Amino acid sequence: MAAQPGLQPEPDYTFKILLVGDSGVGKSSLLLRFATGGFEELVPTIGVDFKAKVVQLGGKTVKLTIWDTAGQERFRTLTSSYYRGAQGIILVYDVTRAETFDSLADIWLREVDMYNTVDECIKMVVANKTDLAEQREVSTDVGVQFARAHGCLFVETSAKGNVAVEQAFEELVLKILETPSLLASSSSTFGLKAKQPEAASSCCG
Ligand SMILES: Nc1nc2c(ncn2[C@@H]2O[C@H](COP(=O)(O)OP(=O)(O)O)[C@@H](O)[C@H]2O)c(=O)[nH]1
């Protein structure tokens, strides 16, 4: 295939990354911050949305398709297809609302365990809104212990203050890159790479 000028290089890997967590914790804000560097008040919408971003990490070109729940988490109606094939899952809570932290154990980790189809998928707990220090209800320590107990990475962020957002995504991707079975599951078959001339195969065993 001839490389076309102006187009990004073919990625070495394509990873599906999910954002889950209660409504209002800042999932869409984290994604917007990471994908475009911006922060704006978001109107909650219904429907699944994803953004794609190509990053250079660990000497590789990696295309990330980052899926955002866009509101239906309020109704606890995320479907199994949302979870299918994800190499990385980011579980977000709001440090100023303890109930969003409790939901990780009560709801989101359970859903991940139920629907996730990728063995060794990397999970990361993100504690967001650290800029609201005076309203904090969940300490760093409690977050760290929880993440450790559930085999998750842990990062504290502020989407608003642009603190550690890029670091969180990068840490997750680097961990995926270190996990051979996840590289094998990296796919260009989600139809997100380029238009394939042949019919899309329904593969992925
Ligand atoms: N102070 C503060 N507010 C934030 C932060 N991240 C998100 N928000 C606000 O929290 C609200 C919910 O954010 P949103 O990204 O829509 O959450 P989502 O429902 O999880 O997608 C919005 O008003 C955001 O502006 C943050 O790091 N700090």
Ligand SMILES: [Mg+2]
């Ligand atoms: Mg949202």
